Amino acid sequence: MLPSTNRFKRYLRAMNAENVKEWKIELTYRADFIRGMLEPLIFVFPYVLFAVALMGGRTSSVLEGLTGVSDGVTYTIIGYIFMGFLNTAVWGMGFALRKEQWYGTLESIFVAPVPRWVYVMGMASHSIAHQSIILFFQVAVVYVLFGLLLNVQGILPVLIFVALMLISLMGLGLMISGLALMFKEGWIISEVFYSLITIVTPIAYPLAVLPPLLQKLSKAMPTTYAITGIRHFLIAENMEFTLWSAYSRLIIIGVCWVVTGLLMFHIVDRKVRREGTLAEY
Amino acid sequence: MRNDLFLIKEEIKKNIKILLCYPVEIMFWAIFPVLWVIPFIFQGEALVGGVTSSEFGKLAGTDQFIPFVLIGAIISTYLFSSLYGMGGSIRMESYWGTLEYILGSPARKISILMGKALSESISSTLFVATQMVICIFGFGLTLTVGKILPILLVMLLLVAGLYGMAIALAGVTLQIKESRSLVHTIEYLFYLFSPIRYPVGIHPMIAAVSVLIPLTYALVAIRGIWLLNQSVSVLWQYVAILALLDVVFITFGYSIFYFMEKKVRKSGVVAQY
Amino acid sequence: MDITNAIVAEGIVKVFKKKARRKHIIGPKIGKDELVYAVNKVDMKVRKGELFGLLGPNGAGKTTLVKCLSALLLPNEGTAVINGHDIVEDPIAARESIGITTGGERTLYWKLSGRDNLRYFAALYGLSSDEANQRIDYLMKIMGLLDKQYERIEKYSTGMRQKVSICRALIHDPPVLLLDEPTLGLDPSFSRFIRLFIKKDLNEKQGKTILLTTHYMDEADQLCDRIAIMNQGKIVAVDTPENLKKSIPHDEVLEVKCLGHADFEGIGQRVYSQSEDGVQVHRIHSENVEEIMSEVIKAADSAKILSMNVTKPTLEDVFIHLTGTRLTGEFNEE
Numbered sequence: 001m002l003p004s005t006n007r008f009k010r011y012l013r014a015m016n017a018e019n020v021k022e023w024k025i026e027l028t029y030r031a032d033f034i035r036g037m038l039e040p041l042i043f044v045f046p047y048v049l050f051a052v053a054l055m056g057g058r059t060s061s062v063l064e065g066l067t068g069v070s071d072g073v074t075y076t077i078i079g080y081i082f083m084g085f086l087n088t089a090v091w092g093m094g095f096a097l098r099k100e101q102w103y104g105t106l107e108s109i110f111v112a113p114v115p116r117w118v119y120v121m122g123m124a125s126h127s128i129a130h131q132s133i134i135l136f137f138q139v140a141v142v143y144v145l146f147g148l149l150l151n152v153q154g155i156l157p158v159l160i161f162v163a164l165m166l167i168s169l170m171g172l173g174l175m176i177s178g179l180a181l182m183f184k185e186g187w188i189i190s191e192v193f194y195s196l197i198t199i200v201t202p203i204a205y206p207l208a209v210l211p212p213l214l215q216k217l218s219k220a221m222p223t224t225y226a227i228t229g230i231r232h233f234l235i236a237e238n239m240e241f242t243l244w245s246a247y248s249r250l251i252i253i254g255v256c257w258v259v260t261g262l263l264m265f266h267i268v269d270r271k272v273r274r275e276g277t278l279a280e281y
Numbered sequence: 282m283r284n285d286l287f288l289i290k291e292e293i294k295k296n297i298k299i300l301l302c303y304p305v306e307i308m309f310w311a312i313f314p315v316l317w318v319i320p321f322i323f324q325g326e327a328l329v330g331g332v333t334s335s336e337f338g339k340l341a342g343t344d345q346f347i348p349f350v351l352i353g354a355i356i357s358t359y360l361f362s363s364l365y366g367m368g369g370s371i372r373m374e375s376y377w378g379t380l381e382y383i384l385g386s387p388a389r390k391i392s393i394l395m396g397k398a399l400s401e402s403i404s405s406t407l408f409v410a411t412q413m414v415i416c417i418f419g420f421g422l423t424l425t426v427g428k429i430l431p432i433l434l435v436m437l438l439l440v441a442g443l444y445g446m447a448i449a450l451a452g453v454t455l456q457i458k459e460s461r462s463l464v465h466t467i468e469y470l471f472y473l474f475s476p477i478r479y480p481v482g483i484h485p486m487i488a489a490v491s492v493l494i495p496l497t498y499a500l501v502a503i504r505g506i507w508l509l510n511q512s513v514s515v516l517w518q519y520v521a522i523l524a525l526l527d528v529v530f531i532t533f534g535y536s537i538f539y540f541m542e543k544k545v546r547k548s549g550v551v552a553q554y
Numbered sequence: 555m556d557i558t559n560a561i562v563a564e565g566i567v568k569v570f571k572k573k574a575r576r577k578h579i580i581g582p583k584i585g586k587d588e589l590v591y592a593v594n595k596v597d598m599k600v601r602k603g604e605l606f607g608l609l610g611p612n613g614a615g616k617t618t619l620v621k622c623l624s625a626l627l628l629p630n631e632g633t634a635v636i637n638g639h640d641i642v643e644d645p646i647a648a649r650e651s652i653g654i655t656t657g658g659e660r661t662l663y664w665k666l667s668g669r670d671n672l673r674y675f676a677a678l679y680g681l682s683s684d685e686a687n688q689r690i691d692y693l694m695k696i697m698g699l700l701d702k703q704y705e706r707i708e709k710y711s712t713g714m715r716q717k718v719s720i721c722r723a724l725i726h727d728p729p730v731l732l733l734d735e736p737t738l739g740l741d742p743s744f745s746r747f748i749r750l751f752i753k754k755d756l757n758e759k760q761g762k763t764i765l766l767t768t769h770y771m772d773e774a775d776q777l778c779d780r781i782a783i784m785n786q787g788k789i790v791a792v793d794t795p796e797n798l799k800k801s802i803p804h805d806e807v808l809e810v811k812c813l814g815h816a817d818f819e820g821i822g823q824r825v826y827s828q829s830e831d832g833v834q835v836h837r838i839h840s841e842n843v844e845e846i847m848s849e850v851i852k853a854a855d856s857a858k859i860l861s862m863n864v865t866k867p868t869l870e871d872v873f874i875h876l877t878g879t880r881l882t883g884e885f886n887e888e
Contacts, residue, residue, distance in 0.1 A: 009680070010680035013677045013680060013681075013682070014677055014678050014680075016677065017673070017674050017676075017677030017678060018674075020674070021663070021666070021670075021674045024665075024666055024670060025663060025665050025666060028665040028666075028706075029665070031457075032462045035462055035465075035466055036462075039465070039466065039469050042469060042473055043469070045473055046472045046473055046477075046478055046479070047324075049473075049478075049479050049483050049484065049487070050321065050324070050350075050478045050479045051324065051328055052479075052483060053334075053336070053337050053340060053341070053346075053479040053480060053483050054324070054325055054328045054329050054334045054336065054337050054346060055328050055329070055334075055336060056334075056335075056336025056337075056339070057336075060327075060328045060329065062327065062328060062329055062330040063327055063328055066327060067327075072328050076324070103660065103663060103664075104660025104661055105660070105661060105662065105663060107621075107626055107656060107661070108656070108661045108662070108675070108722070109675075109678060110626060111624050111625075111626055111649060111652070111654050112649060112675065112678035112679055113646045113647070113649035113650040113678075113679065113680070114646070114678055115646065183305065188305050188306060188309045191309065191313065192309070192313070195313050195316060195317060198317075198320060199316060199319050199320060202323075203320060204320065204323075204324045204327070205320075205323045205324050205326065205327030205328075206327060209323050209326040209327045210323060270628060273625075273626065273627055273628040274627075274628045274630070275570070276568075276570060276592075276618070276621070276627050278626060278627075
């Protein structure tokens with residue numbers, strides 16, 4: 001038998017292999033790849049146009065009263081662009097193993113001596129890289145078309161917010177990944193999570209406009225702190241949390257979601273192996 | 282003819298039975314498209330401080346943007362669930378390995394496609410009916426009985442054009458296999474260029490492209506009936522253009538399908554997944 | 555730690571729930587919910603370096619057992635130890651020692667080349683880039699796939715895909731191989747190549763322990779050191795092919811093919827009959843077939859005898875003797 005390398009190194013290799021494989025497969029569908037890169041560029045437009053239709057222009061005094069920001073267009077764009085990372089977690093990670101079932105390769109990869117979460121992390125690295133490239137182009141397009149004015153000095157704390165949000169979203173990805181294996185309608189699990197989180201997250205509006213119950217739920221979402229924090233640093237939105245409070249809540253939520261995700265995944269893995277439904281699509 | 286009717290009936294039965302194996306999917310399509318409207322309600326609250334906007338009313342003819350958006354959500358669900366379903370139906374036949382047998386049989390392709398399209402219509406109607414109930418009881422949307430028939434007539438015209446699109450999509454799926462992404466792109470473009478969420482007058486380019494999309498006329502007519510209480514004298518032109526576009530899309534759709542079918546038979550990619 | 559046996563299965567049970575179906579969506583259920591014992595208290599030991607066959611018809615539980623041994627399925631009871639590692643307690647360590655091929659058309663990434671597929675799986679088994687390249691070059695050369703290595707799997711024939719699957723199973727040079735119907739669906743020349751490769755290269759030259767499942771009697775007979783006969787989830791016999799054949803009480807078999815009905819009941823020690831494409835095939839077991847030939851001809855009566863062959867008992871006969879059914883269908887005992 002070939003000498004076994006240190007487990008950590010092996011897991012890193014597997015993660016990297018997963019990432020490379022996903023890129024290779026994605027690039028074989030050239031038309032789809034191009035479409036996948038172009039669509040997000042126009043993704044925010046309907047939301048922006050809706051906002052413009054409501055305001056009759058770019059600014060809103062109501063919004064300024066609530067958030068300190070009058071530019072409704074920029075306010076809307078930032079929220080929806082960063083929600084792309086939620087999309088990554090839900091579809092990129094959450095649906096990844098279901099995709100393997102579709103390909104017919106799930107058993108082949110599960111028989112390898114690598115824990116399941118390693119595959120999901122590998123897919124996460126692909127999804128995050130993918131989303132980051134898209135983000136770059138999105139920002140460029142909206143800057144040109146809508147003339148965004150952002151506070152560049154806020155980039156570092158924004159990146160920290162994004163990184164902390166990603167930890168939680170990885171946990172979410174694990175949870176969805178596991179659930180998607182269990183249920184025949186795996187894509188619906190992803191859609192349900194995506195829909196519910198977008199409803200309670202203050203994407204294009206401040207927390208204050210949500211009903212009290214939804215505000216409570218919203219405070220359990222990492223996306224709430226991340227998006228509010230990002231808007232605070234980029235366009236000076238009023239933030240009801242202090243910076244460290246926001247960071248620490250993100251860390252706590254992140255740890256909880258990751259632990260829950262791993263646990264849920266472990267439970268589902270045992271269940272599908274017991275029931276023998278691993279290969280079933 | 283009798284055989285065709287039997288085939289259509291069996292195609293519908295088959296697809297509906299398969300759909301019923303996925304009850305969660307049924308519940309999803311019946312409920313979630315309406316829930317997706319909720320962020321717009323909050324956005325409205327944040328931008329205009331309430332549920333009406335006079336600026337919106339200048340373009341849309343009604344300052345009540347929530348019913349405007351709800352109707353857009355319901356009608357677009359009908360369209361997209363049918364399109365996803367049609368492309369997906371062909372895709373699944375390919376996945377199961379049954380597509381070759383279907384295309385290799387002496388059955389008329391038009392009958393098979395009609396069966397598929399009708400079964401998608403049946404399931405979409407179920408979804409939309411549930412959504413209407415949610416909108417009426419959950420969001421306070423009102424609908425008088427007298428408006429139901431004219432709305433249904435406009436829907437039927439939309440469905441006819443939809444069949445043309447769906448059949449074209451089925452043909453394209455034979456060749457490119459991955460139809461879901463194509464429907465996704467169509468969905469994106471429709472959301473941008475048709476009045477699903479906002480009036481097309483918001484931007485001249487949006488207005489210019491929207492004239493080519495049947496959904497535009499259907500939504501304008503349906504909102505005209507439902508929200509604005511407009512009469513036939515005002516709405517007939519939209520209905521007429523919709524009917525004309527239907528003819529174009531249906532002709533185009535069948536042409537695409539037959540062209541693609543011949544192409545895949547020649548190239549032998551039918552069996553490829 | 556057991557140093558003699560590479561695979562030790564103890565009391566493995568795998569049960570599936572089979573739900574009763576309804577004829578119509580809202581109609582009553584047809585039958586009852588039942589438990590299906592796909593693997594029913596299987597004990598098995600495979601020695602290191604042995605080529606061990608698991609022979610049984612479709613639905614016998616062979617694939618389920620293999621999936622249990624590879625930790626893809628969790629057994630309801632029992633456990634197995636592969637190369638010293640328990641599949642339930644330490645599945646990852648057990649998998650490090652296993653290379654597996656499973657059935658099915660779609661177990662590779664069709665949009666990737668043969669080489670890319672193997673590189674990916676090599677990484678999953680912890681190989682570095684250089685190790686993977688060396689190993690892939692070696693395996694693809696043996697399999698004659700070097701000139702196709704950069705083509706996508708979707709362009710490969712079934713036989714070529716199976717070769718890539720075998721390469722994948724060997725990519726990390728495991729000591730234990732679980733080969734589930736490796737020649738299923740392949741044409742005779744490919745099958746011959748795979749069998750020779752398994753026997754000569756993998757087992758004799760490299761000393762790998764191989765558990766091979768098959769429903770092809772000839773394959774098991776030619777390749778395996780020992781065979782376990784499996785039926786309806788249970789192992790009904792384990793021995794060398796020769797001993798299994800000798801276990802049939804009668805030395806010779808007269809195979810009679812005829813058109814029309816013939817009744818050979820009472821002739822010889824045991825008669826098994828089957829219909830194949832309208833031809834009646836009767837296998838008459840006897841200690842000395844010469845003595846029964848004239849009886850057989852007389853008993854054929856109005857049936858037209860197409861051929862009569864004297865053969866030794868085969869594994870098929872062993873299977874029928876033990877289970878009453880054929881490896882590939884029902885054989886009626888007269």
